[in-house]
Amino acid sequence: MEAYRRYGPALLRKAKRMLHNPTDAEDVVQGLFVDLLQGGGAAGPDSAQLELGYLYRAVTHRCLNVLRDARNQRRLLEQREAPALPARTTCEQRAIDLDLLLKLSAQLDALSFEMLVYRFIDDMTQDEIAELTGYSRKTVGKRLDDARQTVLRLAEQPVGGEA
């Protein structure tokens, strides 16, 4: 599958950033493409719809489902690996580590959680998040503000404002 060869590495890195576990990350990415392969049709394996943004969101959703499942959480914490990439944000924009991410999974609604991941794990701007998700910049900003308040409450540490 050309889309798997072309985008698989990017999606695997993305899943690892969220799950901190290479085995779970591989399962998420493989599961996505197997489902696409079996589904055929409009979202089939070589459909033009399979551009990176579409797949990026799909992997994000699947990772969020893994994180939200309480039965996975202890294992993820026990087996977590150090992040491969450094945090690039300033001191007021703290990176979201796995512990905090798992806490947030129980506190945030699905959309706010997704947008928070894009902002703080993938370093997207609000404009990028709006473009990727199809929501307005205003909605993205509000969701991130809400998410940021939750982060502050849970972490009791400064969390970044929007650049």
Next chain:
Amino acid sequence: MTSMHESCVTEPISMLRLERYRLHELSAREERAVSAHLEQCGACRACLAEVEQDIVLPALPELPNARSQAAVVDLIELRGAARRVRTRRFMAFGAGASGALALAAAALLVLQTSVERQRADGVPLARFGIKGGDVAVELVRKHQGALADDATLFADGDVFKVLVTCPPPLTPHFDVVVYQAGQAYFPLAAGTLDSCGNRQALSGAFTLDGAGDVIVCVALDAQRVPSRTELGQGPDALPDLSVCTRVRSTSR
């Protein structure tokens, strides 16, 4: 790699944008902007270096019968209305999506192949459930619109539902793996049993096709959802609780 404390000089280039940069999928204008940023930002250069490292992708399981990806696409493009039938091999149905399957589950026309007939194919004998045992797997078969009572056989397009018996109070994680012609396929969504008991129906159903014998295994693990990467390596990777059953093609 940069240190954990090195910060981007301005707004970091997002990971998605870096991936698109690597793939040359940005517009010329965006690519110039990213290049200009990278020239002055060590933190983002370090991230790009990480993105550009080779990564080994796990092999993607093929569809049953070693159907090539190209063939699948051909079918999608050329056969139009027929594609639903012809391309959705192992198509998973959502829970409750099929009234007939619900009836099938309710009717519980359950078959269980004998241990003696379930040897070979690389699956340890201990993996085959024994009727009346603590852990067992059973298949309900829907053949040409009717419930069939012989789950040791399948014809192309037959629909199967999986029933699992396991002892309470276990609530194991599960995944269904189908081994055919040396390949592993995962026809249903993995999950966790809400409770163990007799003939617990797993959500969804799947079809089988092809000429070879098929081993259907339910991988059960009390600690975690079984890894598809590991299960794809073969039956020896099945967790201890797992059980299997064998069905033969009628087309050979």
